[in-house]
Amino acid sequence: MKSLLKLGLVYTYKCNASCASCCFECHPNLTEKMELKDALDYIHQAAASSTFDEIGISGGEALLYEDEVLKILDYASGLGLKTSLTTNGFWGNTQENALYKLELLKEKGLTNLVVSTDEFHQSFIDYDYIENILIANEIVGIPLKIYNLVIRTSSEHPLATKYKQCDWIKGACVPAGRAKHQIPSGNYIYGDYGGRCTYADKLTIMPDNFVYPCCSPGIRLKSMQLGSVSELSIAQLVQAKENAALLNIIIRRGPKWLKEAGEARGCFLQNRQDEYVSICHLCMEIFEDEVFLQQMEPFIKEILAEIDYEKHLKREPVFRDKT
Secondary structure (H helix, E strand, O other): OOOEEEEEEEOOOOOOOOOOOOOOOOOOOOOOEEOOOHHHHHHHHHHHOOOOEEEEEEEEOOHHHHHHHHHHHHHHHHHHOEEEEEEEEOOOOOOHHHHHEEEEEEHHEEEEEEEOOOOOOOOOOOOHHHHHHHHHHHOOOOOEEEEEEEEEOOOOOOOOOOOOOEEEEEEEOOOOOOOHHHOOOOOOOOOOOOOOOOOHHHHHHHHOOOOOOOOOOOOOOHHHHEOOOOOHHHHHHHHHHHOOHHHHHHHHHOOOHHHHHHHOOOOOOOOOOOOOOHHHHHHHHHHHOOOHHHHHHHHHHHHHHHHHHHHHHHHOOOOOOOO
């Protein structure tokens, strides 16, 4: 049985912060956003398809359009879907306001909250706001994750020890979007980038209607587009995802495996390097490299056939001689 997918709605590029780490390069002057009626239609299609079990809302800062987000949460939860919301916590200016907002979000059906807070957000959203949310949520009890983006020079988050009982997620910043231009390459934390991709378990819809197969920092690449919701239904986009050959190789074997398979066939990335922050970083480099993708195109069907054959061999029953 296939695992159910998550439908991600990047509701807006507008944000009240302009973080140096922002992969979408959001800032207060951007106006691109999704129309509420369209978001509700995508959710309706997702629920009707029985392929999705969760709706994720992010941005930008989606809660700049609070009334619309509440309607989305209410509609999605009414269809039996789980919901998640990612926010920078700008609304936690007082404990009273944080409590009010959390109670409202829970009432409308929010099942998971992600608060992004780190040295990049702190220039715009004071840590006191985040602490107000953490204190208020002890009363409201929405399952909450705190996402803390780090680079090599990052210090421990000032709230991490005091609220160590909370679910802290530390993520290494990837050189994408504004980060690629504002954070020196020596400040990234390079690490393990092997293994298969486990992040392509969603469809992500952007404000411009284009759809991507994950929520990676580098997804706004034309080569990663599955299509547009203005032209294709959600069901058709799911099918496009399943038929995307290169994506299937990365899901089943991983970008490092694909890179090495290319090198064995004389195909090399133009931006050759030995270190990557993560699987997502290398995946982004692959999809960004038009020359590598063109060189690999004749081999993709062959590589997929090899993977399918290996899978067949593993499934083949072993008959033992009983004589």
